[in-house]
Amino acid sequence: MASARTDENPYVEEPETDFRPVEELSEDEAGEQAEQLREAIRFHDYRYYVENDPVVADRTYDALFTRLQDLEDAFGLRTDDSPTRRVGGEPLDELGTVEHVAPMLSIDSSGEAEDVREFDERVRRESGTERGDDLRYVCEPKFDGLSVEVVYEDGEYVQAATRGDGYTGEDVTENVRTIASVPHRLRGDYPDYLVLRGEVHIPEAAFRKLNRERVERGEDPFANPRNAAAGTLRQLDPSVTAGRPLDCFFFDVLDSSYEFETHWEQHETLPEWGLKVNDRSERTDDIEDAIDYRDRLMADRPDLDYEIDGVVIEVDDLSTCAELGTTERHYRWAFAYKFPARSEVTEITDVTVQVGRTGRLTPVALLEPVDVGGVTVSRASLHNPEEIAEMNVNLGDEVDVERAGDVIPYVAEVVAKHSEGHYEFPDHCPVCDSAVEFDGPMAYCTGGLACVAQLRRAVEYYASDDGLDIEGLGGERVDQLVDAGLIEDSLADLYRIEEDDLVALEGWGETSAENLLAELEASTHPRLRDFLSAIGIPKVGPATATDLAREFGDLDAIRTATREELESVEGIGPTVADQIAEFFASEQNEHVIDDLLEAIGPLETPRATETGDELAGLTFVFTGSLDGYTRSDAQELVEDHGASATSSVSGNTDYLVAGDSPGQSKLDDADDEGVPVLDGREAFEENLREKGVEP
The missing domain is CATH 3.30.470.30 (DNA ligase/mRNA capping enzyme)
Structure with missing residues (x-):
């Protein structure tokens, strides 16, 4: 193996970056150069991160790294310990659990x-x-x-x-x-x-x-x-x-x-x-x-x-x-x-309003920059419209800025009033100009999925585990697609993207493009409950979506349901019923949903042969890796038959299902609460069969 000394490795202290074209190299030449590059990059990582004394410029390091990627891609030379593994591997279905070699305790x-x-x-x-x-x-x-x-x-x-x-x-x-x-x-x-x-x-x-x-x-x-x-x-x-x-x-x-x-x-x-x-x-x-x-x-x-x-x-x-x-x-x-907590006094120069995925509007104070405990703070949360009114805070006021948990900047109080009244919250969305509605202390944009600010996060949520579980479509990639104009005004734009569109983007190749398109194709014809969770109805997650799908059976019935009909579903109260009804009453949302349904085709609705109420009233919690099941598969299995699947053990839990490497805290909680533990797949499936459910 080539060492990282200058006299043996041409890519260390005075690296050569004028490389011959990859296609002109033999396999032996490519292999030797790739190994030298790996050693050189490890050496430069050590000088930069450990010694804090780099010997090459960033652009030179980038040239070495890119050359190694090109060689590994062209000749199939990628190794498990290659520095190029730092760009990330294939997406995971879920994070497994690991038992520590020695306890990692806290410190008094x-x-x-x-x-x-x-x-x-x-x-x-x-x-x-x-x-x-x-x-x-x-x-x-x-x-x-x-x-x-x-x-x-x-x-x-x-x-x-x-x-x-x-x-x-x-x-x-x-x-x-x-x-x-x-x-x-x-x-x-x-x-x-x-x-x-x-x-x-x-x-x-x-x-x-x-x-x-x-x-x-x-x-x-x-x-x-x-x-x-x-x-x-x-x-x-x-x-x-x-x-x-x-x-x-x-x-x-x-x-x-x-x-x-x-x-x-x-x-x-x-x-x-x-x-x-x-x-x-x-x-x-x-x-x-x-x-x-x-x-x-x-x-x-x-x-x-x-x-x-x-x-x-x-x-x-x-x-x-x-x-x-x-x-x-x-x-x-x-x-x-x-250390003691940190705070400082400064002046509010402006207020901006940010729009979140669900349309929630969050006011942020822009500040005259101030050093708060060693960090320059120029923005701080104003919480919500109700807090603004209670503090009577406005532009020009001097305020005390603190860092909650010693980190998060927020406006704690007004210390010197230099304005009249408080900041008037906008009555229209700053992004799409839709009307703003107030729900208690919170404010929301009514633009729904037609609001571009909401659309970015709506697409990310649509692809998340709680949505349609589309791998390879995290927040940064969603932003890239929106910024490139591939997603403009509808979730359905996802299904209009072509391979050439993706390959033209920075960081994409044919393989990653094909993988995403395959994931999108696999997400067509989703189950009704998954679709309901994915489209971002306020206060509707997987559990509520499952209840709605089971109760109404198809999307049209839910879209046209009255508040009273929605509230009759177990677990749905007046507030959630109002949110669902208002979501489907929105003309913008109606257009986006119709457009999406046209792109993905019919939904899979619950069938009597797949669902039942054999487990109605029971609550399951899962921990560890269960042989033959992903966590979501196991949860969906019990939910399909009327049970609830929650994330933490309580006195209301009926069974804790423990797979390989279970969380010790959940086992301890089950012991404290007297909750039966089903140890492994066999015990889990036997329990289901006893209740009339065939896994």
Whole structure:
């Protein structure tokens, strides 16, 4: 294998980018060049993400990466550990679950220095360390991101999972694979087995850029970097994850075939293996130095490019940590010293109104930019029209801006009134000029699916798991199709897209175009209940859609049903009945639905042979991977026969169905509530047969 040294690899410190055409290369030449490029890209990733000292310009790196993609596509050379896997693999049906190698527990915390000193006293008392004896601590920033477990075997990346309940988490292997700071292959003299805890986050500068692009496209911005990172990491389409600027710090070794003696040794060794650690971590000689570290880091917080809400202080010596052990929820050898909440006063310069998928209008204050705890804030939520009236807030007023959860900017109160009255909420949609209706404190655009702002998110929802489950049609691809004019004013435009239209777009090829068109073809003639859920009727999700389909039997009957008839359906109250009736009464929605039905053909309506009420009144919860069923298949099976399928265990749950790698929290809840557990497919199907349902 070619090494990454300049004298052996022509693509490292002074890379050649004037490549011969791919078609002129032999298979041997292509294979050799591809391997050199992989090694070079890994080297440059290490210099950029770990050493923070890149040796080539971004455009040069991009040229190397593109060349590798071209070679792998032309000669079928793609490998499991190739850097090109970072662009994302095939979409997943659902995220599976993974049992952690070691528990990923939480950390006890406080914002008071005295509590930190009490932690030190307890550690000394329980470890037998006398006052005055050395007791070193490692201090690190407390990142406001998403914890993950990452596993390497023989130096190769093999698995990643979210923290979940601390004992099992969601399998996010393919999504974490797309994060450039998570190496596919370790460097140096790495151990045979290594399990790490890391924190996935979105850097502040990248988050602001991401939100700016979303707002410019007419989308709602993400509330905060943590939520954006969490949602991105749980995407079923890894290509969506790859398109978001995720980053990862590693800070703890959960298990390893290499024996460490201290946490600080871990911190110093991980970069040698190509793993990114935080350069603001320090080792201190006593607890007072640790408290001083927190104060210094809080002062430097404005200059950091990542969100933190405190510091983590952990005992350095690992044998002492093992002696201290854990509680059921917390490590006894670690403590989080939190920062105080943040707020600042600034002036409102304007108010903009954003339109969401369901037509909900959200007012956002545009602010004179202000530094709030180290982050420049220029926009903040005004909540809703009712809140605006209660605060009596208007343009020109000075307001107190806070960051809820230490992150989300919002207007808390008016501190100096420089205007008369409050901001008058518009009576027409700022996007489509349709009338605005008010429902309690909320405001909604009545344009429905004919409103372009709603159409973008309506298409995304139509293709989601709760809709028709069209793989490969996530938010970014929907935006691309709308921006290209392929979706203009109707969901039906999806079914008018041709292969040439897609291939002409950036990032699309024949294979991805064919895959999407095949998915769209497979979504024609959907079941009535899936269609009802997919078209975005306010307050109608899969469960309510199932009830409507079962009660009325066909779409025309639902479209013409009165409020009283709708309210007679079990589980549908006056508010939901009004929403359904108003949705179908809209002329714009009527046009869009008729157009859509023309494109997809007749719906599959419930048939007596497929449905029944054998399970009526029962509630099922599913956890883990059930052999032979996807999660949605199993839920639909019980719902087809009158049962409800919910996501959490409660006193109303009749059965918890547990497949492979079940969530420990659901099993614990079932035990607490006395809920019977059906262990695996055989027990599940036997239970159904006992009730007259043939799986």
